Amino acid sequence: MQLRAGQNCRAAVREAPKVSALQSIPPQQLRSHSIVQAASAPDTRFDSAAADDVSRRQLLAAAAAAAAALSAATALPAQADDFTRTASGLLYLDVREGEGAAPQPGDVVVVHWSGYTKGYQGKRIDNTSVRDEPYEFVLGGDGAIKAFSEAVSTMKVGGIRRVEVPGDRPELAYPRDRSQRFTDELVSADGKIFKYRYGPQPVELGGQRALDFVLDNPTLQDFNRTLLFDIKLLTVRKAPR
Secondary structure: OOOOOOOOOOEEEEEOOOOOOOOOOHHOOOOOOOOOOOOOOOOOEEHHHHOOOHHHHHHHHHHHHHHHHHHHHHOOOHHHHHHOOOOOOOOEEEOOEEEOOOOOOEEEEEEEEEEEEEEOOOOOEHHHHHHHHEEEEEEOOEEEOOHHHHHHHOOOOOEEEEEOOOOOOOOHOOOOOOHHHHHEEEEOOOOOOOOOOOOOOOHHHHHHHHHHHHHHHHOOOOOHEEEEEEEEEEEEOOOOO
């Protein structure tokens, strides 16, 4: 904000609120926002003498301008044409490039992820960064759904990738057959959540119910079963060669 001459004010930089590495933004807003983002912006604080000379309208205008600048800095237009389609039918968009070499089959990859039922009501499945509980799996093994293995196989550490799993590609996602999706192992104290055969699995009951609903409901069309994930590759533990 431009200050009039003679106002004799000083500004002190304050730390702005931080945006989560995997911020929870519904898929209906994905065209203008990135779920995976980290941003900070300086704020200004005036001493009491200067504050008396600054009108409420000016302060509100300054706050609006700062918010607009932050939004513009972190916005990511995500049009359908921006995505790359692989031979399997998986769609992905690199939000941020990582560094180093891509992981190899047999390596243990550690990721943060957030997910949504994009094709049906845009409900959140999970967001591991909120709990700071990364998900890890052996690349090329059978511990994760194929969409995750394929997406991470060409990422680099520090990279962030948005992945869309079309509903008409069930082989890339979680099995629709419940006998193939679940094991007999309970993973919740209340006895309501059974372990998935293939990860990543939502931790909260609400997230798993949202995911299971789109997989189980026979009245839904394939496009209703489309899932969307944001994946950040945190680290790679190399397998012995």
